[in-house]
Amino acid sequence: MKNIKMKIEYDGGRYLGWQRLSNSDKTIQGKIENILTNMTGTKVEIIGSGRTDSGTHAKGQIANFKTDSTMAFTDMLDYLNRYLPQDIVVKKLEEVPERFHARYNAVGKTYSYRIWNNTIPSAFERNYSYQYPDKLDIDKMNEACEKLIGTHDFIGFSSLKKSKKSTVRTIDEIKIQREGNIIRFTFTGNGFLHKMVRIIMGTLLDIGAGVMESEYIDTIFKSGVRSQAGETVPAQGLFLEEVYYTK
Structure with missing residues (x-):
């Protein structure tokens, strides 16, 4: 199983923050997870480096997710940015060690x-x-x-x-x-x-x-x-x- 690190940019103006909510689809995490799940055909959960509040923007949010997908990273990137709303953009994908954790391994911001x-x-x-x-x-x-x-x-x-x-x-x-x-x-x-x-x-x-x-x-x-x-x-x-x- 691959552990994939994402660099994400977003305009948070119309979202209720980063963290997924059970009663709303207007979160950054929720939007990305839905697209990743559709792309891979299996449920995907992403881990962010931290939560940003409602209305806050990001130029360099980092997250990671694990998947068995064999899709090439260039194709993943194309798929994500084709189906995500235009105010959320995945800038980069890279494979990282299995133990990498976007939140716990962060040493500064x-x-x-x-x-x-x-x-x-x-x-x-x-x-x-x-x-x-x-x-x-x-x-x-x-x-x-x-x-x-x-x-x-x-x-x-x-x-x-x-x-x-x-x-x-x-x-x-x-x-x-x-x-x-x-x-x-x-x-x-x-x-x-x-x-x-x-x-x-x-x-x-x-x-x-x-x-x-x-x-x-x-x-x-x-x-x-x-x-x-x-x-x-x-x-x-x-x-x-x-x-x-x-x-």
Whole structure:
């Protein structure tokens, strides 16, 4: 039996997230599994590197599935992209060792978040960025990012109420880049809690707009209380860029 690794790109705007749901066919996982099952003639389940929320996009989601199919990978790729909706694209297929697991073997991820920083909305950017009209101080946000980088308990920047699992994560790098009206934030780390990037973004925007000082990051870490952090920004500005694995 082959273990096949997939690289997937999708516009999550009209889907209820990655994870398959029993009461809806509007999930990324569900759509891909249905096509794979039709293609191979046997039920196929795929394992994703992690769940993306409703409305979140991906340029480099990774998943794997196992199959006895003898179909050539080029034919599989053609079949998938012919029958999948146009807003879900399988970019690459490759055979990997039997023990490869897209979620458990992941050692890091990069997410990006896009802000449309203008008082006038954009007809073209509305589905792929969050309009934030207030002036933002990039230097202050960079100061706050320095406090976020490193290994911390990020429970205060998560939607999790309580967790038996560790909420300690390491952020290796945060970049902020302005290109005209777009400000792009890029986060790379060993893993991210539920809604962690979107809550960090809400906090950074408060700091950039002068609502909150960068020192308040320390207070949120110390208290671990979600309500002390900024709002959860909308999902449409969030992209899963890349998932990393050891060689």
